[in-house]
Amino acid sequence: MRSKWNLGSIGLKTATLFGFLFIHIPILIIIMYAFSTDEKTFQFPLPGFTTKWFGVAWERNDIWEAIILSSQVALISTFIAIFLGTLACLAVYRSQFFGKEIISFLVILPIALPGIVTGISLRSAMSLFGIPFSTWTIVIAHATFCIVTVYNNVLARLRRSSHSMVEASMDLGANPWQTFRFVILPNIATALLAGGMLSFALSFDEVIVTTFTAGQQSTVPIWMLTEFIRPRQRPVTNVVAVFVILVTTIPILVAYYLTKEDDGRKK
Template identity: 45%
Template sequence: MRLSRTARIALGGVTAAGLAVVYAPLLLVLLNSVNSDRSFGWPPSGLTTRWWRAALHSEGVRQALLTSVRAGLAATAIALVLGTMAAFAVHRHRFFGRRTVSFLLVLPIALPGIVSGIALNAAFRTVLDPLGVGFGLFTVVVGHATFCVVVVFNNVGARLRRLSPSMTEASADLGARPWQTFRYVTFPAVRSALFAGGLLAFALSFDEIVVTTFTAGPGTTTLPVWIYENLARPHQAPVVNVVAAVLVALSVLPVYVAQRLSSDPAGGRL
């Protein structure tokens, strides 16, 4: 379809405006991280790396970062195992209620975070409290895994739909056992989808704040929660901007890699 010059200009203007709405605030965060004015006056009165040094030496930031990494890695590991198994079950086998199972697996990511948080909080109090298990890193990991499973399930399922069953059938006809077929045929085909799903799952877990608020116990502070709690504190606000700027920079690479791998029709190579 060919567009007129006026239509192309209008479409370009709308696109540019949409991108500006999304990315201008992110650029402002990056600029405020080196703004010498503690109150973020505009235009900046000067540039400084003082806040970056303060963030580097902040014990609270380091502990919150470590907690977020631990929770993200654990939730991603659980999501990779459960999401992959569920994807193979739903897309490779026919059984009663298959569509219902698929719907229930995808539902958690569509629910409002506050609803999931309240439900998880009530479930943990009902089930774990009588067992003597309190709120902490474990409950945060379980809470994050509930929606991280979805992205792994969707990525692996999408790859399995593009993978012809004749490949595994040919492997079996040549005498390969089920484990050999998985190792040499199926796994190489879904490997990039697993990697992309794992990256997205970790990014979701690392960024989560609503579910974390309802499932974390005293002393379990992730980086997003630390940012939220310290944003209103005048002495911590510049450091918060530094942490946010680092998160913006670190988020670009995994999302870009996951997008490239997910869109690779050939399965990609790692």
């Protein structure tokens, strides 16, 4: 019987631990400095512990305006992504036609490209067609990559599902809309919800694409990027960063457990 503590196992566990620490220690540092009494510099250990910066951030109107804008953009982008991503998935799934692979590639391309390339491309296109930069240009930009998360989640769910239920529904006289409503939709509901939550999290903290398409609008990430270079604003910026961590982490965790539980039921 081979020991579970052999050299390979220890090396893999050690590498996993270092990777985990490398990713999460900076997040813990940001959370820690949100409670620092020092206004200008980062010191360790902390010179003091305070929660006053949370009160300062709560009373800042510019922060609330950025949060409201980011929330509106994320919600609208998510709904657009759910609608278009689902339609694209249903069009591609189990259909054979010329250019199918090209369409699939074009759908997932925005999330594969570097954000700066997507941002420059969208800005150039909007300038070419004379579209003024506003909240809606941010929504359009975010929807391009949010669609991918919904598309991938729904497509993966459909590939794991039995198509015989759809065929049975059609054989029993149901029209395409009834089949979608009573057979397909309940089957992909958790995948839609998980994809929507991931889309919301991606949109809420997106900064690169937003920078190129926002104009004078200031979302939370852009506000943080602007304020962080001001030394006296760093504690408040760290407080907002803690808020962003919560807003983006919770939907991702919920999406993870939704897909995990569904996978468990499928087995």
